[in-house]
Amino acid sequence: MKIDIHKLVRKNIQNLAPYSSARDEYSGKSGVFLDANENPYGSNNRYPDPQQSALKKRLAELKNISADSIFIGNGSDEVIDLAFRIFCEPNQDKALTFSPTYGMYEVSAKINAVELIKLPLEEDFQINTGVMKPYLEDKFLKLIFICSPNNPTGNLLRTGDIEFILDRFNGVVMIDEAYIDFCSQASFIERLNKYPNLIVIQTLSKAWGLAGLRVGTAYMNTKMLSYFDRVKAPYNISALNQETALQALKKEADHKKQITEILNEKEILRHKLMHLKCIRKVYPSDANFLLVEVEDADRLYHKLIEKKIIIRNRSLVIKNGVRISVGTPQENQQLINALKEITND
Ligand SMILES: Cc1ncc(COP(=O)(O)O)c(C=O)c1O
CATH class of the missing domain: 3.40.640.10 (Type I PLP-dependent aspartate aminotransferase-like (Major domain))
Structure with missing residues (x-):
């Protein structure tokens, strides 16, 4: 398939001369810079x-x-x-x-x-x-x-x-x-x-x-x-x-280590969530969050807010769906404890 990128672009943009x-x-990096009306003093000038x-x-x-x-x-x-x-x-x-x-x-x-x-x-x-x-x-x-x-x-x-x-x-x-x-x-x-x-x-x-x-x-x-x-x-x-x-x-090594930790923690969180009465389904996840179907998303969301734990209520797009980002082990445990308290698990 031959695609002409230029033709995909809006006419006014095709002919736009950008601000220079x-x-x-x-x-260049060095010189006496008197070209941009900058202030010559300061560190972010x-x-x-x-x-x-x-x-x-x-x-x-x-x-x-x-x-x-x-x-x-x-x-x-x-x-x-x-x-x-x-x-x-x-x-x-x-x-x-x-x-x-x-x-x-x-x-x-x-x-x-x-x-x-x-x-x-x-x-x-x-x-x-x-x-x-x-x-x-x-x-x-x-x-x-x-x-x-x-x-x-x-x-x-x-x-x-x-x-x-x-x-x-x-x-x-x-x-x-x-x-x-x-x-x-x-x-x-x-x-x-x-x-x-x-x-x-x-x-x-x-x-x-x-x-x-x-x-x-x-x-x-x-x-x-x-x-x-x-x-x-x-x-x-x-x-x-x-x-x-x-x-x-x-710092690529730090980045990789964090990803490994988050992914490990995601599986621990999934496992703990699946054993709670208020959780109906934990969907498979290729990301750093879990989509979870609960009994009553609106109620759960507000009860968690009262405990200063904030998740994302997605029930408008997925029935009784909430989205939970994977936090630190401590944060995830706080969530689990709060869920247990809310639902008397
Ligand atoms: C799928 C997707 N794309 C883009 C973004 C926004 O990314 P950025 O912070 O780079 O604007 C988000 C943020 O939640 C996202 O979920």
Whole structure:
């Protein structure tokens, strides 16, 4: 399938001359800087690297990909929003996702006046490709969001079903791999060469433990990336965040150790939850959280809040469903104790 990326982009973006910042025009590190109306005093007085080159260099090593295929956003939420702005004409184009899933696809669609088609996942939380196939023919459908492992269901989507879409769709496919480091499945980054219309989103907010920084990453071919660079705010990642993220990314061993601990703890938590009377079902999870069906989600949620334990009530999207992030062993035990007290187990 031959896809012309340029034609997928909104006309006004195709021809957009981006803002050229002072640090784009001169990127050298030393010199007398009188070009950006900065204050010459202080320690954070200089604008950050608009291209986040050092951070991309490190990510390129970790992901085994060329640095010019990496985009860094102010959280992956920025990448999601940029995709709507780059590819979808407001009040005309459409996007599609599979529900229940991460809520920002819908919020971003609404902000950008784009209709989001939500196809329900099957009972096992997998895609029904037969139901989806006709939608791929819609010429106004520009973007498909696939979240795998999916939030809030916790499961990986079948690779074959994702490939089914990639093999047939002429628009842009965004695979959100926010939780990929918590499972052993290989990232779709490996398939970027095969599919020029593929964007893989990841984040430092989850397995890297840096949610406070707001650093999201996206991997795509360089042509596609040039449009993201055009549309992003010039200095979208602060100097402090670039530096803190870079230091964290150097500590790969710590990161791996934390993942192992979280995954071990997830199984302990699963086991303890399954033995409580108020728990009906603990779903399989390829992420760092558990989707749990309880007797009465609303009641349980509020009772836990009274005890200052906060979980996510997802009962609006999954009947009596709550989502529980895996915490430290102490935090998880506090949850179990609280659940026992609430239900007199
Ligand atoms: C699937 C998914 N994608 C993206 C995000 C947001 O990531 P970030 O913190 O990088 O904006 C989340 C956060 O919960 C998520 O669950």
